[in-house]
Amino acid sequence: MSKVGVSVTVIGLTGGIASGKSTVANFLSENGFVIVDADIASRKAVEAGSSGLEEIRTVFGDGVIQEDGTLNRKALGEIIFKDKNQREKLNAIVHPRVRDIMEAEKEAGLALDKPVVMDIPLLFENKLEHTVDEVWVVYVPKEVQIERLMARNQLSLEEAESRVSSQLSIEEKKQKADKVIDNSGSLQSLYQQLELLIQSYI
Ligand SMILES: CC(C)(COP(=O)(O)OP(=O)(O)OC[C@H]1O[C@@H](n2cnc3c(N)ncnc32)[C@H](O)[C@@H]1O)[C@@H](O)C(=O)NCCC(=O)NCCS
Numbered sequence: 001m002s003k004v005g006v007s008v009t010v011i012g013l014t015g016g017i018a019s020g021k022s023t024v025a026n027f028l029s030e031n032g033f034v035i036v037d038a039d040i041a042s043r044k045a046v047e048a049g050s051s052g053l054e055e056i057r058t059v060f061g062d063g064v065i066q067e068d069g070t071l072n073r074k075a076l077g078e079i080i081f082k083d084k085n086q087r088e089k090l091n092a093i094v095h096p097r098v099r100d101i102m103e104a105e106k107e108a109g110l111a112l113d114k115p116v117v118m119d120i121p122l123l124f125e126n127k128l129e130h131t132v133d134e135v136w137v138v139y140v141p142k143e144v145q146i147e148r149l150m151a152r153n154q155l156s157l158e159e160a161e162s163r164v165s166s167q168l169s170i171e172e173k174k175q176k177a178d179k180v181i182d183n184s185g186s187l188q189s190l191y192q193q194l195e196l197l198i199q200s201y202i
């Protein structure tokens with residue numbers, strides 16, 4: 001993997017659902033890092049007219065496609081977050097496409113000689129540690145995660161808990177991290193940690 005000087009150039013950013021990865025990624029983007037976002041790549045992988053979306057239609061039926069030909073994310077989310085079997089079927093369609101899109105974006109970022117951050121919610125679940133130089137985990141306790149998820153996505157407690165349970169626990173992710181970013185406090189406290197953390201990377 002290419003490196004500039006002694007600094008790490010490919011950082012894997014992960015954490016639990018609604019732990020604050022996008023908030024961290026936005027800050028890093030404003031401070032000279034290139035962000036490659038798996039959630040954005042997963043939207044590209046199933047955009048209207050794509051082979052990915054056609055496979056989803058074949059497996060999950062017309063009920064998950066809207067009248068304008070785009071994916072009904074809410075309907076598909078309701079199916080996959082409560083059923084492991086269905087989730088694995090979706091992952092098998094989307095993940096290989098996401099990896100191709102992200103690999104191309106990573107190479108483009110490295111060509112700019114900037115540190116690249118791969119924002120991958122399922123980095124540990126999909127055993128992608130070896131694809132990055134270092135893993136940063138955005139941590140909040142499970143209760144805070146559920147609270148923020150319910151508020152952001154307007155979900156019931158039950159729906160939020162089922163989404164959180166569809167991933168490896170946040171405590172296990174914290175254990176596996178090279179660096180832990182604690183986002184259980186204020187945004188100001190988050191940004192202070194990040195300012196210190198990024199000093200040796202830019
Ligand atoms: C089911 C879908 C349509 C729901 O869309 P929605 O807009 O509600 O959620 P969004 O894509 O913004 O994802 C929000 C978060 O949910 C979690 N999540 C998404 N997919 C999964 C999954 N398959 N397994 C576990 N957690 C997931 C991630 O933490 C992600 O950051 C969508 O999440 C999807 O296509 N998922 C499959 C692709 C995937 O695994 N994406 C995650 C990174 S590759």
Ligand SMILES: Nc1ncnc2c1ncn2[C@@H]1O[C@H](COP(=O)(O)OP(=O)(O)OP(=O)(O)O)[C@@H](O)[C@H]1O
Binds near residue numbers: 017020021023024
């Ligand atoms: N320190 C904080 N204090 C209060 N709210 C916060 C804080 N950090 C993030 N949030 C809010 O919590 C929610 C989750 O944050 P964010 O969207 O960055 O998480 P994420 O890990 O990217 O989520 P996902 O896994 O769903 O993609 C958002 O509504 C965000 O505005």
